Amino acid sequence: MENGIPLNSVSSTDLERNEKNQFLMNHTVQDFSWSGLTVTVKDRQTKNVRDLICDISGSTQQGELVALMGPSGCGKTTLLNVLSRRSATSGAKVMGDCYVNGSKIDTEAFERMTSYVEQEDALIGSLTVEETLKFAADLSLPRDVNKRQKMERIRTLLEAFGVQNQATTLVGTPIRKGISGGQKRRVSVASQLITCPKILFLDEPTSGLDSKASFEVMNFAKQLAKSNNIIIIASIHQPSTTTFQLFDKLLLLSAGRTCYNGPISNIESYLDRIGYPIPAHTNPAEFLLDIVSADFGGGKGPSKDPVKEIQSAWANSPEAAALNRELSEHISSGMEGKSVSMEDIKRPNIVRITWALLHRLFIKSYRDVVAYGIRIFMYLALSILSGTVWLRLSTTQASIQPFINSIFFGSAFMSFMAVAYVPAFLEDRATFAKERANGLYGPLPFMIANFLIGLPYLFIIAALFSIVSYWLSNFQPTAQAFFTWIMWVFLDLVAAESLVVFVTSIFPNFVISLAIVAFANGLWMSVGGFLVSQKILNPFWRYVFHYIDYQAYVFQGMMVNEFQNRSYDCDQSCHCMYQSDLASQCKIRGTAVLEEYGYATGRTGKWVGILIGIIAVYRLFGWIALHLRRK
Structure with missing residues (x-):
C-alpha cells in the first residue's frame, strides 16, 4: 500500500510500508451516521412548505461503498449535499444531525476529513x-509525504483510472x-482520491462514462474503500448490474423519502x-428505479400507488426499526475515545498553499490564452489604434485637446x-469553490496568489501599450515622463482587474x-473629470463617486505628466486658447490647461497612494465576498 492506495507495481521496503500504514491509522473514521x-x-x-427530503436516517462503516439511488428529482443530490455539509438549496431549512464515530464535529474538521466530487x-x-x-497533492498532503511518494501516488491513480x-x-x-468528457470525470474523481479522504462523496461519478469505464471507476473506489478503511457515498443513476453489485449498501429514495436502506445483498429478499x-x-x-418512479407511477406492483x-x-419494516434502534444506541454512547479532531487531519501551511497556487496559476496564465494572451493582443491593437489616430501630435494649441x-x-x-x-x-x-468546500484552503491564499500572478503580466501589457502609443502620439519625450506614464497605465490595469x-x-x-463591470466602467468614465x-x-456624483473613481486619479496623473513641464504655441495671430504667463511669447504654459481642469501639480504621490488604497479595498472586498459566500 502506498499512502493509502494499493499498489501492485510499485516496489517499497517493509519499513516504508509500515510508516505509510501508520500514517493512515492515525486518521481513522470508523463510521458515519x-x-x-x-x-x-x-x-x-x-x-x-414542502419536503425535499423527509426524515432520512442511515449509517455506514469504514470500508463500505454506499449507493444513493432514485429517479430524477428524488432528492439524491440534496441528501448528498446535506451529508457533506454543503448548501442544500437556496432558502432551504435543514433539520437533523450527522455524526462521525458517534459524535458531532465542527464543520472545519469535517471538511478536512472529507472530499466531494461534483x-x-x-x-x-x-x-x-x-x-x-500533482497540484491536488500539493494542496492537501502534509509535508511528511515526500515528493517521491506523491509521484508514486499520482502514477498509481493514473493507471487505476x-x-x-x-x-x-x-x-x-x-x-x-x-x-x-469521460476522462475528465475520471480525473475529477482521481484528484479527490489523491488526498486520502476519510469520507468521500461522489455526485454521479459515472456520468458520461460507458458501462466498462463506469465499472472500472466504481471497482477502484470499492478497492480503495476496503484497503484504506474509508467511507464512500455515491449518488448514482441506473448503473449496470455488475456496477450495482459492487456497492455494499443501498439507500433508495423516491420523492424525498426512504424506500430501502440496507445491504445490497438483502434487497432481493426484502422486495x-x-x-x-x-x-x-x-x-x-433498473427494476428499482422503475417501481419507485413517482413521476410515471411505477406500475410494476399490485398497488395503484406503488411508491x-x-x-x-419500509417505514413499518423490522429493518427500519432495527436501523433506528442501532442509531439511537450508537449516538447515545458517543463512542468515547473514537472521535476525530481537526488536529488529526494535517494540511500544508498557508505559505505552501499560496506557493502551490502561484505555481498553478503561472502555468495557467501562459498556457491559457484567454487569461492574458488574448488581452495582450487586444491591448497591442488598442495601442496601435491610439497611436495612429493621434499620430505625431504637434506642440501647438490645436493639439492640446487631442492630447x-x-x-x-x-x-x-x-x-x-x-x-x-x-x-x-x-x-x-470555480476551482477555488470546489477546493475550499473540500477543506483544502480558504480565500486568503487564493486572493494573494491571484493578485501576485497578475502583476508581471499587467506590467508587460502596460509597457507594450506605452512603447507603441506613447511615442507615436508624441507625448512629452523624456524618460521620466515615459516611465511615469507606464506607472499610471499599470496601476489603471491593476485597479480594473481588482474591480x-x-x-x-x-x-x-x-x-x-x-454587465456590472461594464456598467461600473461607464460610470467611472462619466464622473472621472474628462466628460x-x-x-x-454635480455634487452628488462628485462626492459619492468621483473621489472613489480610480480612473479619475489615473486621468489626473496622466494629465499632469503631460502638461506640467510643457508649453504649446498659440495660433498665427497669437490668440491663445488658455491664458498663462507665456502669453506675451505667443505660448501656453501647460499648467494653464491643468488649472482649467482643476488639477494641481506636486500631488502624484498622493494620487498613487489613493489608487493603491482603492486597489487594496477592491481586493479586501473580494476576499470578504469569498469569505461570506460559500459557493
Missing part, C-alpha cells in the same frame, strides 16, 4: 492530467482540445417479502477592456458580472 435529516422549502406558487467537472483546462493530480496514456495531455479549454420480486434476467437497478406502498412498507482626448481614451479603454478577464477568473473561482475580482467574487455568473470637469460636476 445521520438521523432524521429533513430539508424543507417554501413553494413559490402555493407558499406552502457532477460537473471543475478542472483547470490548461493543466495536464498529471499536473492536475486508465488515463496513464493521457498524463501529459491538457484537460482542455474552449480553444484547445483536451481529453474526453420478495413486500410483494415486488425482481424478475429473472433483469437489471436490479407510497413501498415507502410505507487630452488621447489620454482619456487610453486610460478609460485600458480599464474597460479588463472585462476580458471575467471568464478566466470565473474558472479560477473584476471584486464583482465576480460576488456574482459568479458570466453575464451578470460582465464633465470636476469643478462643475
Whole structure:
C-alpha cells in the first residue's frame, strides 16, 4: 500500500510500508451516521412548505461503498449535499444531525476529513492530467509525504483510472482540445482520491462514462474503500448490474423519502417479502428505479400507488426499526475515545498553499490564452489604434485637446477592456469553490496568489501599450515622463482587474458580472473629470463617486505628466486658447490647461497612494465576498 492506495507495481521496503500504514491509522473514521435529516422549502406558487427530503436516517462503516439511488428529482443530490455539509438549496431549512464515530464535529474538521466530487467537472483546462493530480497533492498532503511518494501516488491513480496514456495531455479549454468528457470525470474523481479522504462523496461519478469505464471507476473506489478503511457515498443513476453489485449498501429514495436502506445483498429478499420480486434476467437497478418512479407511477406492483406502498412498507419494516434502534444506541454512547479532531487531519501551511497556487496559476496564465494572451493582443491593437489616430501630435494649441482626448481614451479603454478577464477568473473561482468546500484552503491564499500572478503580466501589457502609443502620439519625450506614464497605465490595469475580482467574487455568473463591470466602467468614465470637469460636476456624483473613481486619479496623473513641464504655441495671430504667463511669447504654459481642469501639480504621490488604497479595498472586498459566500 502506498499512502493509502494499493499498489501492485510499485516496489517499497517493509519499513516504508509500515510508516505509510501508520500514517493512515492515525486518521481513522470508523463510521458515519445521520438521523432524521429533513430539508424543507417554501413553494413559490402555493407558499406552502414542502419536503425535499423527509426524515432520512442511515449509517455506514469504514470500508463500505454506499449507493444513493432514485429517479430524477428524488432528492439524491440534496441528501448528498446535506451529508457533506454543503448548501442544500437556496432558502432551504435543514433539520437533523450527522455524526462521525458517534459524535458531532465542527464543520472545519469535517471538511478536512472529507472530499466531494461534483457532477460537473471543475478542472483547470490548461493543466495536464498529471499536473492536475500533482497540484491536488500539493494542496492537501502534509509535508511528511515526500515528493517521491506523491509521484508514486499520482502514477498509481493514473493507471487505476486508465488515463496513464493521457498524463501529459491538457484537460482542455474552449480553444484547445483536451481529453474526453469521460476522462475528465475520471480525473475529477482521481484528484479527490489523491488526498486520502476519510469520507468521500461522489455526485454521479459515472456520468458520461460507458458501462466498462463506469465499472472500472466504481471497482477502484470499492478497492480503495476496503484497503484504506474509508467511507464512500455515491449518488448514482441506473448503473449496470455488475456496477450495482459492487456497492455494499443501498439507500433508495423516491420523492424525498426512504424506500430501502440496507445491504445490497438483502434487497432481493426484502422486495420478495413486500410483494415486488425482481424478475429473472433483469437489471436490479433498473427494476428499482422503475417501481419507485413517482413521476410515471411505477406500475410494476399490485398497488395503484406503488411508491407510497413501498415507502410505507419500509417505514413499518423490522429493518427500519432495527436501523433506528442501532442509531439511537450508537449516538447515545458517543463512542468515547473514537472521535476525530481537526488536529488529526494535517494540511500544508498557508505559505505552501499560496506557493502551490502561484505555481498553478503561472502555468495557467501562459498556457491559457484567454487569461492574458488574448488581452495582450487586444491591448497591442488598442495601442496601435491610439497611436495612429493621434499620430505625431504637434506642440501647438490645436493639439492640446487631442492630447487630452488621447489620454482619456487610453486610460478609460485600458480599464474597460479588463472585462476580458471575467471568464478566466470565473474558472479560477470555480476551482477555488470546489477546493475550499473540500477543506483544502480558504480565500486568503487564493486572493494573494491571484493578485501576485497578475502583476508581471499587467506590467508587460502596460509597457507594450506605452512603447507603441506613447511615442507615436508624441507625448512629452523624456524618460521620466515615459516611465511615469507606464506607472499610471499599470496601476489603471491593476485597479480594473481588482474591480473584476471584486464583482465576480460576488456574482459568479458570466453575464451578470460582465454587465456590472461594464456598467461600473461607464460610470467611472462619466464622473472621472474628462466628460464633465470636476469643478462643475454635480455634487452628488462628485462626492459619492468621483473621489472613489480610480480612473479619475489615473486621468489626473496622466494629465499632469503631460502638461506640467510643457508649453504649446498659440495660433498665427497669437490668440491663445488658455491664458498663462507665456502669453506675451505667443505660448501656453501647460499648467494653464491643468488649472482649467482643476488639477494641481506636486500631488502624484498622493494620487498613487489613493489608487493603491482603492486597489487594496477592491481586493479586501473580494476576499470578504469569498469569505461570506460559500459557493
